[in-house]
Amino acid sequence: MHKPRMHLVASFDIAHLQYLDEQGHATQELPDFATPDTLLAMYRQMALARLVDDRAVKLQRTGQLGTYPSTLGQEAIGVGTGAALQPQDVYCPYYRETGALLERGVEIEEILAIWGGDERGQNYAHAPEDLPLCVPIATQLLHAAGVAFALKYQRDQLGRPARVAVASAGEGATSKGDFYEALNLAGVWKLPAVFVINNNQWAISVARSAQTAAQTIAQKAVAAGIPGLQVDGNDVIAVRAAVADAVERARNGAGPMLIEALSYRMCDHTTADDASRYRPEAELAEAQKREPLVRLGRYLRAGGYWSNEAESELQRELAEILERALADYRDRQKEPPTAMFDHLYAALPEAFLDQYDELAGNGGS
Amino acid sequence: MHKPRMHLVASFDIAHLQYLDEQGHATQELPDFATPDTLLAMYRQMALARLVDDRAVKLQRTGQLGTYPSTLGQEAIGVGTGAALQPQDVYCPYYRETGALLERGVEIEEILAIWGGDERGQNYAHAPEDLPLCVPIATQLLHAAGVAFALKYQRDQLGRPARVAVASAGEGATSKGDFYEALNLAGVWKLPAVFVINNNQWAISVARSAQTAAQTIAQKAVAAGIPGLQVDGNDVIAVRAAVADAVERARNGAGPMLIEALSYRMCDHTTADDASRYRPEAELAEAQKREPLVRLGRYLRAGGYWSNEAESELQRELAEILERALADYRDRQKEPPTAMFDHLYAALPEAFLDQYDELAGNGGS
Amino acid sequence: MAQITLLEAVTQALAHELAADPRVVVFGQDVGANGGVFRATNGLQQAFGAERVLDTPLAENMIAGIAVGMATQGLRPVAEFQFMGFIYPALDHILSHAARFRNRTRGRLSCPLVYRAPYGGGIHAPEHHSESTEAIFTHIPGLRVVVPSSPARAYGLLLAAIRDPDPVIFLEPKRIYRAAKQEVPDNGEALPLDRCFVLREGQDLTLIAWGAALKETLAAADQLAAEGIEAEVIDPATLKPLDIHTVIDSLEKTRRCVVVHEAARFGGLGGEIAAQINEYAFDLLDAPVARVTGYDTVMPYYRLEYDYLPSVERILAVARETLDYRAGGAR
Amino acid sequence: MAQITLLEAVTQALAHELAADPRVVVFGQDVGANGGVFRATNGLQQAFGAERVLDTPLAENMIAGIAVGMATQGLRPVAEFQFMGFIYPALDHILSHAARFRNRTRGRLSCPLVYRAPYGGGIHAPEHHSESTEAIFTHIPGLRVVVPSSPARAYGLLLAAIRDPDPVIFLEPKRIYRAAKQEVPDNGEALPLDRCFVLREGQDLTLIAWGAALKETLAAADQLAAEGIEAEVIDPATLKPLDIHTVIDSLEKTRRCVVVHEAARFGGLGGEIAAQINEYAFDLLDAPVARVTGYDTVMPYYRLEYDYLPSVERILAVARETLDYRAGGAR
C-alpha cells in the first residue's frame, strides 16, 4: 500500500535544563536566586542529607532502625525542590526524601522515628500541613491533586492566599495509573500542582529502560496536555530554578507542570536491598562523576566561596546537629500499646472499647 | 528572571488521517482494499449495526431487553476495526460494539442475550477466543496487553503463528489508569497490541473537554513511547486503513499503536440515559452532517455502486436477518437457577454443594 | 410537607450540607449537569455552582485519591462512585489512605470524607451494576460503613456521615431508591452513626437486615405476625462500627436470630454478626444464628438475579427452621 | 536431601512448574535478575530465561490485568505482588475479572492463574508491608485463597495452585519464610486445595490457625499439653473454599474451639468460621467459639507490631477461658 497523506494536528517538544555541568562550570548565566549565600545554604542542606542518610544506614545495620531509603547521589532533587517552595505551599512527598524534608523543617529525629517504626515521626512539628511520607507508590500524586484542588478552592471560594501543592515520586512511579490520573486531572482542572520526578534510573532492580519505552519521563506530560520539562537532577540550581518557575506559574493560575529530574541512585534501593545483584558496576562509577554535592562544591570553590577549612567546619557543625537528633531518637520511648487505637478515629467508637481495654491490660477478651 | 537556555531532547507529531470527507468525496487516493465490493460489504455491516441498535433500543423501551448501548453514528469505528482484523487475531471489546461484534462473527442473538441478562450471550459460537464485552471501563485494555503477551509468547516460545490483540475503548476510558498502564506495558514489552479509541465526544454526560486537557487523545501515546494516530472515525475507510496498518505493523513485531477515531455519539449513552439533559442540540445537528453511513453511501452512489433500489433490497434483507435473530432471542429459555454455579469454578467445590442443592430445590438451608 | 423518596432524601441531605458548610464539595462522574445517573445530585450543580459540584474525569482511583488530598486540607469532600461495582479500583486509596491518615500522622491530618455509592441488585442492570460487597469495607479498620433503608434514615445518616470527622462509606440501596415515600423535614438533624434501629418489636425471633433486603425481611415479619409470631426487626444501618448491644438486648427476649443480606454468604457480614452473638450471648441462644444471604457465586446477569437475592420465602423458611429448632445435643 | 525453608519451597515449586509446563510464565516487580525482594524467584530468570520470568513495570493493577488476559489465552501466569499491601490497586481485576471470566463466558474462557504475595506482619517492615487482609479475598466468589504454613505445604499447595484451572490467591506468610527447614522432595506432588491439615491431634480443644500465626498457636498447644490438655490444631491452608467438615469432625471430639488470626477481628475469617461452626455444630458446642486476632485497628508501625499480633499468651488466655467455660444460661 502506498503511504497515505496525513495532516498534522499537534506537535510537542521536550526540553532539558542545566546550569552547572559535571565539572561544576556554569553552562549559562545563573538564575537570580543563585547568590553565594543561597548556594551555600543548599550545599549545607545537601551535605546534611548525606550525613543523615549515611548514619541512618549504619543505624539500620546495627539494628537500631528499620528499613531505610537513602537519597545518596540524589540530594539535589530534594533540596532543590524544597528550597523552591514557600512555607505555606504543601509538600506531598514519596519516601526517598531526606533533603526535601529537611528543607521543609521536618526534624531529623522525626525522620528517624518514621523509619524506626513510630508513627509519631509523621506528626511533623514544623510542617503541619505537609503530607506524611507515602509508601504505596504514586498514590501521593493523587493526594497532591486533591490538595491542589483544596488550595485553589480555598483561594477562590474562601478568600485564602494562593498556594501550590508539590509532589514527588520516582521514575518507577510513573508507570502506575495514579501518576497519569493525577496529571490528567491537574491538567483538565488547571490545578496549582507541580509533579517532580526523581529519575534515579532504577526502581529497586528494574532499570529505567524496563519501565517505559518513552524516551523521556518528561514527555508523559503530553498525555495530560500539560507542560513537561527535563532537568539535570544533579544540578541543584537547575532543579530549584525549574521547580520555582513551575510553582510560581501554578500559583499564578497557569496550571500544573511535570518536571523530570535526571539523577542516579548511588545507594542500594533501601537497606533491605543489595544492588550488586543487578546493577552494572560501571554505571555506578559513571554516576559518581556526575554527583550533585561535589559538583556544587566545585563551583563554589572555583568562585572562592568554599574551601577545605569551610568544609571541615561544616562537617563538624552538621555532625553535632546529627548527634543531638540521634540522642533524641534514642531517648524516644515506645508508645503504649493502646496508642494503636488513639488516632484510629477522632473518638474511639464504643464497639472497640473492649479491645482497647484488653490492650490496656484491663481485662476483656 | 530572564528566560533560561534549554536544549531539545524529544519531539513528537500527531497526524490525522482521512480518505472520505463529509460529502463522501475522496480526499486522496483510496487504499488498495477499498474496492467497491469491500466498501459495499462494510456499508452493509454498518447498516446492519444501525438496524440492530435501533431495534435493541425499542426492545428495551418495551421491557424486552435490559439497558442497551447503541452505536448510532459510530458504526464506522466498529465495522472498520473489525474488518481490519484477521479471524485469528483476538478482539478485546468494550461494551459499545455492535458493528465490531458483527464483523467478528458474533450472532445478533448473542448480543441481545448479553443485554437481555443472560451470560450465555458471551459464549460466542464463532469467535471462541475473543474476549467478552467488558463493562468496567478501560480494564479490557490491560486484558488486551495480556492477550498480546500470550500471542507473542505462543509465537516465540511455542511456534504458533503471529497474531495481534486489538482492543477498543471510549475516550472517557483514556482518563483511567488502566489505559495508560496498558499502553506503557505494550510499549516497553513491544507487544502486538492495537488500541482503538472511539472518541464520541461524551462519556455519559461528561464532555471530551472535561476529560482531559490533551488536545488530542492520540497524543496520549507519547507517554508510552508508542505511535499515536488520529483518524476520521466517521470515515470507515480511514478507520480500516489505520487499524489494518497498525495490526500488520504489530504482527511484524514493530510493537503497539494507539488510534483515536473521531466520531460522535448520536444516541443517548444507553437506554438508561437522557442526553437532552446535558447535550447541546446544535452539536447533535452538526454531528448528523458528518455521520458515517450516509457518507459512505454518497461515495458509493457517486461511483454508481449504490442506488435507492439496492438500499431497499438491503434493508429488506437485513430486516429478515434481524427478525430471525429476534425470534431466537425470544425463544431463549431462562437458565435454571443452578446455572449460577455451573461455571463459577471448573468443578464446583464441595463447600458450595449445599447452596447448589438449595437452588436446585433439593433442600439444604 | 411533601413526601420524598430515599433518593430525594439523599439529594436533600447533600443540598443541606452544601448550603450549611462551605467546605463541602460534591464530585464524581456525571454528578453535574446530569445530576447523577440516578439523579441523586439533581439540581445541585445548578444551585451551588460548578466549583462545588463537579464532574470528574473517568477514574475511580483518582476520585478516591483526590478526596483524600482534599480532606487532609480541611475540605469535606463527598465523592460519588457511580455504582458500587466501580469502587474496586479505588480500594487502595480508601484502605491505605483515607482510613489511615489520622492514625499515620497521630491526628495531625485526617480524612473527613464520604464515599457514596448506589449498591445492591434487583434493578435488572447490566453486569457489575448489582454488587453488594460491603463486607470488604466493614473489614477495614478506620472506616465507617453506613447503609440507609428509608428516606428519613438516608437523610439523617448522610448528614451524620458528612459531618463525621472520619471517612464514611455510604452505600445507597438503589433497589429501594424510589420504592417508598416519607415525610422528611429538612431540619438538618443527623441520626447517630453508632446505633442500630429497631424497625419492629417482637419477642419471638430477631431478624437483622440492612438496605434493600429489609423489604423482604419486613414482609417476612408481617407474614409471621399474621401467624402470631412476633419478630423483632433490626436495621444496624451503621455496619461498622457495629452496635452489637442492641442486637444482644433483642436476643435477651427472642433467643433466636436470623441475619439476612444480599451479599455472598462466605465472609459476608452475617458471619461476623453470628460470631459476635456467639461471643456475647452464647448462653442466650436457643438455636444457631441462621443466615439468609446471596449465594457464594457471582451476582448473575439479570435473568437470574431474583433467584440469587434473598426472597421472602427463603427468609420465612429459615425463620421457621430457627423457630422450630430444638437442641438435639448434650447441652 | 537438603532441608529447605518455606521460601525455598516456593522457589522449588515455581521452578518445577516452569520446567514441567511451557505455558507457565512468572512475572512481577523485581522477580528477574534480583530474584524477588525476598528471593522467592531466585535464579529462575537465569534458569528459564527472561521470556518466561519477567520484571514488570511498577503497576499492580497492570500486573493483575495482564495476568487475566494471558490466562484467557491458555497461559498459566504466576504473578507476584511484592507485598500484600500493594495488592489493593489490583482488586478490580481480581474480583471483577479473574474471578468471573469463566462464569461470564459460560466456560468459554477461564483464568487459570496464581497471584502470589508475601503477607503478614512481624518482620519490622515499614508501613503497608505487614498486611493480612485475606478476608477481603475469601469473600470473593470464584477465587481460591491459599496460605501455606510449612515448606512442604508451600511446595505442594503452590503446585496445586498453578495447576488449578481457576484463579488462586496464594499468600505466603513472610514471617516464617525462613523460620524452619524441612526436607521437601522435588517430586511434583501437589497437595489438595480442598482439605484442612490437622497438624496436631487432641480431644480437649480445637485450635484453628493459618500462616505464621500457627507458630504461636502450636506453641500454645505445646504449653497446654505440658499441662495435660490436648489441643487439636487445624490449619485450613485453603481458606476458600473452606473445608469446614474437618473442623466439625474435630469439634465432635473437642466441643470447644478457638480461632486465631493476625488479621483485624471485625469481618476477619474467624467470624465466618465461628458462624459455620454455629450452623453445622450448634449442639456440639460447650462454649462459644472464641477468636484471638489482630485488633480492629491499622497494623501499627513496627514498634508496636508485636503488641498487635496474637501472642502465645493471648492464645493461652482465651484457650483457658474457652476450656473453663460452663454454660450459665437456661439451656
Ligand SMILES: Cc1ncc(C[n+]2csc(CCOP(=O)(O)OP(=O)(O)O)c2C)c(N)n1
Ligand atoms: C504500590 C507499590 N508497589 C510496590 C512497592 C514496593 N516498592 C517500594 S519502592 C519500589 C520502587 C520504586 O521505584 P521508583 O519509583 O523509581 O522510586 P525510587 O525508589 O527509585 O526512588 C517498589 C517497587 C510499593 N511501595 N508500592
Ligand SMILES: Cc1ncc(C[n+]2csc(CCOP(=O)(O)OP(=O)(O)O)c2C)c(N)n1
Ligand atoms: C470503572 C467504571 N466506572 C464507571 C462506569 C459507568 N460508565 C459506563 S459507560 C461510562 C462512560 C464511558 O465513556 P467513554 O469511555 O467515552 O465511552 P462511551 O460510552 O462514550 O462509548 C461510565 C462512566 C463503568 N462502566 N466502569
Ligand SMILES: [Mg+2]
Ligand atoms: Mg527510581
Ligand SMILES: [Mg+2]
Ligand atoms: Mg465517549
